[in-house]
Amino acid sequence: MTTTSAPEPRLVREAFKVPSFERILEHLSHPVLAIGVEGDIVYANAAAETSFGGWILGLNIRDLLPGFALPGVAVRDASSILVTTRKDVAYDALLTPLGDGQFVVDLRSAGPSGEPAASADLDDLTGLVKRKLFMSHLAAALAQGPNFGVAVHCLDLDRFKMVNDTLGHGIGDLLLKKVADRLTGACRKGDIVARLGGDEFVVLQHGVEDPSDAEKLAARIVDLVGRTYVLSGHTINIGASVGVALKGDIGQARDVLRNADLALYEAKRAGRGRYRLFESGMEVLLHERREMEIDLRRALALKQFALNYQPFHDLSSDTCMGFEALLRWNHPVKGNIPPLDFISLAEENGLIVKIGEWVLRTACMEAATWPGELIVAVNVSPLQFKADTLLQTVSSALEKSGLPAERLEIEITEGALLDDTDNVLKTLKDLRELGVKISMDDFGTGYSSLSYLQKFPFSKIKIDRSFVANANADSEAILRAVAGLGSSLGMAITAEGVETVEQLARIRGERCTHVQGFLTGRPMAADHVAAFLANPHTDWKGSPR
Known part of the structure; x- marks a missing residue:
């Protein structure tokens, strides 16, 4: 064998002289070559030189791998073939076209039978490639120039954790394998499907000539992954959310990902079970989100939170029965930040547990100063149930404030019951044994609310404001049905979001027991509660404000 010099084809030269790309390839543990149209080796990483005994640039790939068949100039899709060295060492070779008859050749050790050997770059469970190898494929694709269109699809599974928690990790693993199969089936030959860990997957789509090509694949993934699974006698429904980034002008693999x-x-x-294409404004949103997360972590320590209280009234006597505690964030620079802007973020990063504990303790302390038997209602996040400290927090808050347990009402949404129903129900029963009232908030917005009414006797059902605001036949029927159901089960029924006299009249006619909304009282600071109670005879009972 003799070493000869060969001219570097233009595309290969441009691709393999990108410093960050070359660094990625140099750290791979397996050989990677780049060959020109005649099979001349124009790039070899360190693992290739080690495997083949030194400097191999300029050699023809058939000098190393006798019988290697050049795919041809017209080939546009990646392909895999089995190749053997002169010493009968077998490799599984993935050939990725660079255009103009040039290829990247990715060599993996293969066993004696010709089957690829177990690799640190392959996921043990699904057989898909892992992050490290995926990033090398992505870097190679990005280095092929502006005319080689690719898209990256990041996805994770909606409701997968619930499957794992309720049916066990064995079923969860089977589900991940099926998802991997469906993803592979959704993609074309030459596309790369990888599992990054847990229920996170990523697809490298080749041959993207227009954004609509990427959108079609994303829609196909959402559809296929979201179809029903039957595993070991269990019928399972999950979904997939997909984020898509096109190659564009970005040259760094990590940036596209x-x-x-x-x-x-x-x-x-936006609601899961859907896809979104990356837009430049999303970077701004991420920056703002990170800033808010930093501010949110400081807010509790710097005492920037406060509680407002919105009254709710008994319709039979037109009297105030209590107040719902509503969290407010007074930012020193940005002013009052609405709960909708930060509650979901606090739930994502787990801060809601500490914030929720502060809300409970503060609400109990302030309500203890109210006269009579007025109730304070406090919303509790699903994460507070998962933290397994809710019962202790409530007991401590009641003890330190001196508030009787029957004057505290815990409000939960259906989300608190979805993930770990048995433990949540046990906590609710323990709270009820303390004397605390339990109500279900936003009733009617979930898909299994009625089943929960069978499992736990709530003190109160709060009908979501959407059914109050919409004066149509369907909303009227739901109001009537829920009020009748609550009455038959001995539960109080609160209609939320009442803002007009006309809405109030409808509520009175549907047997609701309580009402809450701007018409009957707006949220107020704690030091305004006494003045509100001193003047309870407002004109909402008979005429507009």
């Missing part, structure tokens, strides 16, 4: 991840976050924020 980050953009796809940002788009995934937006897809989940």
Whole structure:
């Protein structure tokens, strides 16, 4: 064998002289070559030189791998073949076209039978490639120039954790394998499907000539992954959220992956079970979100939170029965930040547990100063149930404030019952044994609310404001049905979001027992409660304000 010099083809020269890309390849543990149209080796990483005994640039690939068949200039899709060295060492070779008859050749050790050997770059459970190898494929694709269109699809599974928690990790593993199969089936030959860990997957799509190509694949993934699974006798329904980033002008693999991840976050924020393409504004949103997270972590320590209280009234006597505690954030620079802007973030990063504990303790302390038997209602996040400290926190808050347990009402949403129903129900029963009232908030917005009424006798049902605001036949029927159901089960029924006299009249006619909304009282600071109670005879009972 003799070493000869060969001219570097233009595309290969441009690709393999990108410093960050070359660094990635140099750290791989397996050989990677780049060959020109005649099979001349124009790039070899360190693992290739080690495997083949030194300097191999300029050699023809058939000098190393006898019988290697050049795929041809017209080939546009990646392919895999089995090759053997002169010493009968077998490799599984993945050939990725660079255009103009040039290829990247990725060599993996293969066993004696010709089957690829177990590799640190392959996921043990699904057989998909892992992050490190995926990033090398992505870097190679990005280095092929502006005419080689690719898209990255980041996805994770909606409701997968619930499957794992309720049916066990064995079923969860089977589900991940099925998802991997469906993803592979959704993609074309030459696309790369990887599992990054847990229920996170990523797809490298080749041959993207237009954004619509990426959108079609994303829609196909959402559809296929979201179809029903039957595993070991269990019928399972999950979904997939997908974020898509196109190659564009970005030359760094990590940047494209980050953009796809940002788009995934937006897809989940929009309601899950859908896809989003990356847009430049998403970077701004991420920056703002990070800033808010930093501010949110400081807010509790710097005492920037406060509680407002909105009254709710008994319709039979037109009297105030109590107040719902509503969290407010008074930012020193940004002013009052609405709960909708930060509660979901606090739930994502777990801060809601500490914040929720502060809300409980503060609400109990302030309500203890109110006269008579007025109730304070406090919303509790699903994460507070998962923290397994809720019962202790409530007991401590009642003890330190001196507030009787029957004057505290805990409000939960259906989300608190979804993930770990048995433990949540046990906590609710323990709270009720303390004497605390339990109500279900936003009733009617979930898909299994009625089943929970069978499992736990709530003190009160709060009908979501959407059914009050919409004066149509369907909303009227739901109001009537829920009020009748609550009455038959001995539960109080609160209609939320009442803002007009006309809405109040409808509520009175549907047997609701309580009302809450701007018409009957806006949220107020704690030091305004006494003045409100001193003047209870407002004109909402008979005429508009």
